[in-house]
Amino acid sequence: KNVTRRFSVNQPLFSAAPRELTAVHDVNLSIEKGTTLGLVGESGCGKSTLAKIVAHLLPPTSGDVLLEGKSIWHADSAMKRSLPRRIQMIFQDPVSSLNPRKSIGKSIQEALDVHRVGSSADRKKVVTDLLERVGMRAEHYVRYPHEFSGGQRQRIAIARSLVLNPDFIVCDEAVSALDVSVQAQVLNLLAELQKDFGLTYMFISHDLAVVGHVSDIIAVMYLGRLVELASAQTLFDNALHPYTQMLLAAVPVPVPGRRSASDVQTGDLPSPLTPPKGCPFNPRCTRAMPVCREETPNWLEVDKNHHVLCHLYG
Ligand code: SF4
Ligand code: MG
Numbered sequence: 001k002n003v004t005r006r007f008s009v010n011q012p013l014f015s016a017a018p019r020e021l022t023a024v025h026d027v028n029l030s031i032e033k034g035t036t037l038g039l040v041g042e043s044g045c046g047k048s049t050l051a052k053i054v055a056h057l058l059p060p061t062s063g064d065v066l067l068e069g070k071s072i073w074h075a076d077s078a079m080k081r082s083l084p085r086r087i088q089m090i091f092q093d094p095v096s097s098l099n100p101r102k103s104i105g106k107s108i109q110e111a112l113d114v115h116r117v118g119s120s121a122d123r124k125k126v127v128t129d130l131l132e133r134v135g136m137r138a139e140h141y142v143r144y145p146h147e148f149s150g151g152q153r154q155r156i157a158i159a160r161s162l163v164l165n166p167d168f169i170v171c172d173e174a175v176s177a178l179d180v181s182v183q184a185q186v187l188n189l190l191a192e193l194q195k196d197f198g199l200t201y202m203f204i205s206h207d208l209a210v211v212g213h214v215s216d217i218i219a220v221m222y223l224g225r226l227v228e229l230a231s232a233q234t235l236f237d238n239a240l241h242p243y244t245q246m247l248l249a250a251v252p253v254p255v256p257g258r259r260s261a262s263d264v265q266t267g268d269l270p271s272p273l274t275p276p277k278g279c280p281f282n283p284r285c286t287r288a289m290p291v292c293r294e295e296t297p298n299w300l301e302v303d304k305n306h307h308v309l310c311h312l313y314g
Contacts, residue, residue, distance in 0.1 A: 003027045003063035005049050022275075023049040025224040026063070028299070031217070033068075033167075036194065036201040038215030038232070040208050040247065046224040047204050048172055054202055055089040055170040067168065085115075085164040092173035094157035098145040105131070105141030108160045115164070130159040134189060151182035158189065162197065170202045175210060187214055208247045212236060217305075220244045223280040226299070229307040240308045242285045279311065287312060 005024040023046045031037040041047050052058035054065050056072050065072045067086065070079055091097055098107050105127050112123040128138035134155040145153060154174065161169055171190070175183040191214065193199060205211050211218055211232075218235045220228040220243065228241040239245050276283050282292040291311050300314045301307050 006061045035216040038211035038218045039204045040211045041221035051172045088161035088166045089170045090174045094153040134159045168200045227309045
């Protein structure tokens with residue numbers, strides 16, 4: 001709800017450049033229990049910052065995040081204690097989140113050990129069951145991260161995120177480092193686990209094709225702001241924002257004659273430190289009007305559950 005995050009930046013003394021940047025600007029969205037919200041945008045658009053705020057890892061400058069209607073950033077003590085269990089995050093690089101000197105079983109079991117859930121034999125059983133559930137084998141418990149492929153390590157990271165039986169998982173570029181065929185396997189696994197455990201996901205990627213594959217609702221982010229929010233179906237059939245249209249044109253489709261990514265003129269992402277005046281997308285927008293260089297558009301609901309930030313509408 002109204003999530004904003006500013007960072008101060010170190011600038012050389014006497015520099016005229018601003019000392020603060022707004023990484024996330026007044027973002028509003030909601031995710032229904034048991035569904036997936038996909039968040040898409042180029043690197044540097046603020047999606048990882050938003051992910052960390054939502055995952056309770058980085059406080060917002062203003063605004064709040066509600067989990068089943070309750071604040072996580074102004075939480076009471078019971079809520080505060082439950083958050084490390086209820087919200088998990090999976091990152092792009094599972095290697096960095098696994099201790100190389102610990103067997104993967106021990107790494108997964110760590111959270112259970114800390115919370116002293118059951119006897120140590122019980123805890124080990126939970127972990128070996130989970131390993132099998134994510135497509136690994138119980139015998140893998142004693143092996144080390146370097147013995148596994150990237151896809152297997154991501155399965156291990158997923159098992160670790162599930163061990164405390166969370167409600168909500170934030171996946172930040174969770175499959176981006178994997179080959180396309182392995183990506184599909186991991187995405188299918190995440191979908192199965194969602195059904196089995198009633199999980200809610202926020203799934204973040206720079207790749208609209210990947211996000212489209214897993215999401216019920218898609219949010220498009222540009223320079224710290226949401227620019228479009230709609231169901232995945234609506235977004236693919238009837239994208240309204242020129243930036244979303246540009247991303248869609250860059251999604252490779254195996255149809256002869258259809259434009260591919262290389263044909264699309266995209267231009268560069270401006271620095272979030274010096275955002276353009278007016279609509280943040282105006283320097284790259286082929287449909288920009290004079291008003292776009294002066295005024296930031298309002299967040300508008302153009303259709304039921306279809307929001308857009310653009311002067312062309314409303
Ligand atoms: Fe383009 Fe103007 Fe819409 Fe921004 S507000 S996306 S510049 S048409
Ligand atoms: Mg990122």
